[in-house]
Amino acid sequence: xxxxAPLIPAxxxxxxSGGIDDLGFAHGVHAFAAPSGMIVDLCxxxxxxxxxxxxxxxxxCGVDHYPDTPRYExxxxxxxxxxxxRIRIKCxxxxxxxxxxxxxxxxxxxxxxxxxxxxxGIRFEGHPDLRRIYMWEGFEGFPQRKDFPLRxxxxxxxxxxxxxxPPTQPDLATKDIP
Amino acid sequence: MTEVTELSRPTGEALDTKEVLLNLxxxxxxxxxxxxxxxxxxxxxxxxxDPHIGYLHRGTEKLAESFTYTQIFPLTDRLDYLCPPSNxxxxxxxxxxxxxxxxxxxAQYIRVLMAELARISGHxxxxxxxxxxxGAMTALVYAMREREMIMDLLExxxxxxxxxxxxxxxxxxxxxxDGFFPKIREFCDIFPNRIRDYERLVExxxxxxxxxxxxxxxxxxxxxxxxxxxxxxxxxxxxxDIRRDEPYEIYDRLAFNVITRDEGDCYARWRCxxxxxxxxxxIIEQCLDQMxxxxxxxxxxxxxxxxxxxxxxxxxEALIQHFDLSAYGFKVPKGEVYSAIEAPKGELGFYIISxxxxxxxxxxxxxxxxxxxQGLFGVSNARYLADMIAVLGSLDPVMAEVDK
Numbered sequence: 001x002x003x004x005a006p007l008i009p010a011x012x013x014x015x016x017s018g019g020i021d022d023l024g025f026a027h028g029v030h031a032f033a034a035p036s037g038m039i040v041d042l043c044x045x046x047x048x049x050x051x052x053x054x055x056x057x058x059x060x061c062g063v064d065h066y067p068d069t070p071r072y073e074x075x076x077x078x079x080x081x082x083x084x085x086r087i088r089i090k091c092x093x094x095x096x097x098x099x100x101x102x103x104x105x106x107x108x109x110x111x112x113x114x115x116x117x118x119x120x121g122i123r124f125e126g127h128p129d130l131r132r133i134y135m136w137e138g139f140e141g142f143p144q145r146k147d148f149p150l151r152x153x154x155x156x157x158x159x160x161x162x163x164x165x166p167p168t169q170p171d172l173a174t175k176d177i178p
Numbered sequence: 179m180t181e182v183t184e185l186s187r188p189t190g191e192a193l194d195t196k197e198v199l200l201n202l203x204x205x206x207x208x209x210x211x212x213x214x215x216x217x218x219x220x221x222x223x224x225x226x227x228d229p230h231i232g233y234l235h236r237g238t239e240k241l242a243e244s245f246t247y248t249q250i251f252p253l254t255d256r257l258d259y260l261c262p263p264s265n266x267x268x269x270x271x272x273x274x275x276x277x278x279x280x281x282x283x284x285a286q287y288i289r290v291l292m293a294e295l296a297r298i299s300g301h302x303x304x305x306x307x308x309x310x311x312x313g314a315m316t317a318l319v320y321a322m323r324e325r326e327m328i329m330d331l332l333e334x335x336x337x338x339x340x341x342x343x344x345x346x347x348x349x350x351x352x353x354x355x356d357g358f359f360p361k362i363r364e365f366c367d368i369f370p371n372r373i374r375d376y377e378r379l380v381e382x383x384x385x386x387x388x389x390x391x392x393x394x395x396x397x398x399x400x401x402x403x404x405x406x407x408x409x410x411x412x413x414x415x416x417x418x419d420i421r422r423d424e425p426y427e428i429y430d431r432l433a434f435n436v437i438t439r440d441e442g443d444c445y446a447r448w449r450c451x452x453x454x455x456x457x458x459x460x461i462i463e464q465c466l467d468q469m470x471x472x473x474x475x476x477x478x479x480x481x482x483x484x485x486x487x488x489x490x491x492x493x494x495e496a497l498i499q500h501f502d503l504s505a506y507g508f509k510v511p512k513g514e515v516y517s518a519i520e521a522p523k524g525e526l527g528f529y530i531i532s533x534x535x536x537x538x539x540x541x542x543x544x545x546x547x548x549x550x551x552q553g554l555f556g557v558s559n560a561r562y563l564a565d566m567i568a569v570l571g572s573l574d575p576v577m578a579e580v581d582k
Contacts (some may be wrong), residue, residue: 107552
């Protein structure tokens, strides 16, 4: 892993005065916290800035911090092919979780965001095709949330599942978005 | 169905045809395992492609949250089942970073050696499978013969042929067995000639060349935009290898070339992997030459079982630690880490959030095959249905890793 690059927080602070918190450098990755409203601007800036050149989106990851608040988090891992730097952007999300999609910045975000939607129910606004990716159409609930039982809910196909109906989320349609 | 990718129709006279939806898979022999491609066909031309995945989804990430760190190793084996040692290594490195420890040098050599054997084993499959997808069965049979040698070597080391689970946090499970060095030296002597054989089998096969050269071109920009990594991206001319650019373990002590090609077509992706097998053999030979004597596991009884069992038998503290470690596992300090290695398929990353307990709070696998499969949307000129097979084969997805 490459060493710490003080240029990264300086460049970000110069462009986004305040708003982006520097969470420090650990294990080869510099971490930042950004509000969800700024995520697209920040990503576009990081990708297009000629010094930083974070042109490669490694991963988007959903996290459920139940029962803490803010409960959800979208975590972005970016890599700069030219500078060999890695950064992490953490984006705390309320309940129900919503965050603008970065599919307009990187096409690879498409499946990562579909996965986070499928597993955590994080709604990526502006995603062109936000369907479930692993679970089948019509599946109820979001399996990787902390309050979703490990063995799922009991039904005819799953006799070992937990008792009780799946939690209903009136605010969020758990069905596929047409 | 939503529009996924629009492929241009070749010019020339065309009859009016009706668009047809075709399900390719999930059990079609020419798809790699349980993948279903919904193709919208305009005659024989592919208008859109929509991959449906998840048929092999086992919820590895969710399961990991209920397992101790040592118990997770067998789960990682089952991601890319063609090369479990790489997956083990990636996970062990991530946990070791959180713990702030490093495996002893000998263990690092053993891990790298196994990871490179795994790389050869993974690449051998596509070396044979891509020609097989395109109708040339022979290469696969020969590739499997050599893969068998690697299986035997892995069995010699770990006792298991496929799911080795040989890495441990802080080292490896055991030292290399007696008689291993002559066996692997024999393999290193034989194998480069066998690579030459595959090349001679396939390289002059006009059907194979016609169906792969210039087909399924992915440009470097598209490859980066779609998040491709590993040989798939290097075949498009992007000179990026995590082994060299962010060296982990002892890769900085080894000399090897990073293979790149400029064409970005199916043939280049296949070719990259064949060349990489040669480099892997070089790496293995250097590992054998350089490997020092020494411990194969870190000397920390709270994390790894002591090698010297007398300590457990004679000391009460050691016995308690041994019991504690086997019953509850070890605690990992609070924090988060993203650690990536160059797996055979590309960037394999583990993002682990620890809450200070014996089990990860969240473990995310950045699976290279999952992302590489999106390369289907980046091909610029796979027009025919038959080209899709070549493109899919050359992207080399392992569905167990795609579906996690």
